[in-house]
Amino acid sequence: MKRIFGIKCMMALGLTIACGVAVAQTTATEQAPKIDSSYNNTYYQQRMELFRVLPAQKNAILFLGNSITERGPWQELIPGKPVVNRGIGGDNTFGLLARLDSHLVMKPKVIFLLIGINDIGRGLPTEVSASNYRRIVERIRTVCPKAKLYIQSILPMNEKILSAAYLKNKKDKVIALNNEIRKIAAEYALTFIDLQPVFADEQGELHADMTIDGIHLRPEAYAKWVDYLKAKKYL
Numbered sequence: 001m002k003r004i005f006g007i008k009c010m011m012a013l014g015l016t017i018a019c020g021v022a023v024a025q026t027t028a029t030e031q032a033p034k035i036d037s038s039y040n041n042t043y044y045q046q047r048m049e050l051f052r053v054l055p056a057q058k059n060a061i062l063f064l065g066n067s068i069t070e071r072g073p074w075q076e077l078i079p080g081k082p083v084v085n086r087g088i089g090g091d092n093t094f095g096l097l098a099r100l101d102s103h104l105v106m107k108p109k110v111i112f113l114l115i116g117i118n119d120i121g122r123g124l125p126t127e128v129s130a131s132n133y134r135r136i137v138e139r140i141r142t143v144c145p146k147a148k149l150y151i152q153s154i155l156p157m158n159e160k161i162l163s164a165a166y167l168k169n170k171k172d173k174v175i176a177l178n179n180e181i182r183k184i185a186a187e188y189a190l191t192f193i194d195l196q197p198v199f200a201d202e203q204g205e206l207h208a209d210m211t212i213d214g215i216h217l218r219p220e221a222y223a224k225w226v227d228y229l230k231a232k233k234y235l
Helices: 003-014 042-053 092-102 117-121 125-144 171-187 219-230
Strands: 016-018 021-024 061-065 083-087 110-114 148-152 191-193
Touching: 003 148, 042 092, 061 092, 083 092, 092 125, 110 125, 117 171, 125 148, 125 171, 148 171, 171 191
Parallel strands: 061 083, 061 110, 110 148, 148 191
Antiparallel strands: 016 021
């Protein structure tokens, strides 16, 4: 009777019995990785404030993304067409999803989507980013069903030049998320634009002459990017 009571007590304390030894149980909460879904920082707010005062353009070519998109001189590289840059440095899939409707209200004609590297930098699980990505795509298709949506791959990085420690050794994560993004594009019958041939060297790293810090692009790299989009008849 005492032994039965002792076993019940140990089970109540979160212990199991394995070969006569009490073993602590691990709860689902303890196993689950912590998800950093934050995005609404001061810079994000400043960019959103700017977007709210800019005039809406009809039938625009809309570029959505993070700092890679934000730093692109798209208007100058695509003259004579209504081009809208809605990149926010440091943004992730959570942030883009939250602000998406405010951009779609202009009913763009073409949308170029590129997001995900900051998810990887934060250590977000690939499945979480992919889930957000699918929600972004679904929302665009619902609100702007006539818009031509292009899904662009996350750019490679250059490990030798890269100074940001939080992005080090993340090449496999980039490949994994790009694979999921490619699947989502196929699922919704969308064009997936693989930018690897444009920016990667023979080792799969971002060309050293295209970047200063191993992740962000030099101006001439953006010109090459636009030339590629034009050659493929996406612009």
